[in-house]
Amino acid sequence: MPHATGPWAAHLLDGHDPASLAGSELPYETLLGLAPDLIVAIYTNLSQEEYDRLATIAPTIAWKREAGPWGTHWEDNARLLGRVLDRRQAAETLIARVHDSFRSIRERYPRFNGAHGIAGNSAGGTFVIRGSRYDTGSLLTGLGITYPPDILRRPGASPMMHFSWEQAHLISRDLDVILWDVHGGQDIPAMARRMEMLGVYPGEGRIVFNDATSLVSMAMASQSVLSFPYAAALIAPRLAAALAGNAPVPAD
Known part of the structure; x- marks a missing residue:
């Protein structure tokens, strides 16, 4: 998929050309070069060590301990992003x-x-x-x-x-x-x-x-x-x- 974005969301790119970071290893150096304002890793199996390293690059949101790795329900994911981005009603x-x-x-x-x-x-x-x-x-x-x-x-x-x-x-x-x-x-x-x-x-x-x-x-x-x-x-x-x-x- 171009830019790792499916047809359900491609129309929202609006001419932007985001970098695709697909792969089995976290590309820390690439992320550092992109200088992100926020790293979202909610629906992942991110380890504590990986989280700590990502957090040195930018504020990072990961899965909650009670949910566990790959355990965040899609509704919880959307609501958390809605709060972080101050778009609660849009999320709902x-x-x-x-x-x-x-x-x-x-x-x-x-x-x-x-x-x-x-x-x-x-x-x-x-x-x-x-x-x-x-x-x-x-x-x-x-x-x-x-x-x-x-x-x-x-x-x-x-x-x-x-x-x-x-x-x-x-x-x-x-x-x-x-x-x-x-x-x-x-x-x-x-x-x-x-x-x-x-x-x-x-x-x-x-x-x-x-x-x-x-x-x-x-x-x-x-x-x-x-x-x-x-x-x-x-x-x-x-x-x-x-x-x-x-x-x-x-x-x-």
Whole structure:
């Protein structure tokens, strides 16, 4: 994406040419050269050491201890930025628009309401359930899809819960749909067969495999007041197809 900005926000650049700092390592020297007035790192897994170093460059806002890394809900994120930028009402307006978009989709697809589903992905020899307040999980619950109570009651439940495949029985009951991020090089049909063999879901037509590099996946991962309505409009028809048992296997 140009300037690491999706189409849900590109119109707000208004001719500006912001630097993209994407990468696995924090570019401290580059940040220092940019002389920012504020560094926002709320929805991250920023460590104390990284925070301390960033704070020497500019005032830095990170995740709160009670939320944990990657644990800040999209509404809390928006409200915190609204306070910092003295745009509280603008933040509330944008939050309300997200809920309006969710409500409109729930009305269009009433089968979402009360359906049981999870969002997840595989990581090495494990699989990950993305919590009900974490990007794709938060989007699912916004659309009316309910996480299985057993998952939410697990001790130490967190934004990202890691399981071995031998623990697949923990999520195999009463599951109507799965939204699954697919990372590069993964064999989607093989993954579908494995999940069906383990009884994780009732047939391959019940899972939405989503390319982690696609725009809709990036919009869900951004979990912002601008990206969520964009993502919801694109993913809703595919979730509806999955609930009817007609989701295509290939990721797009």
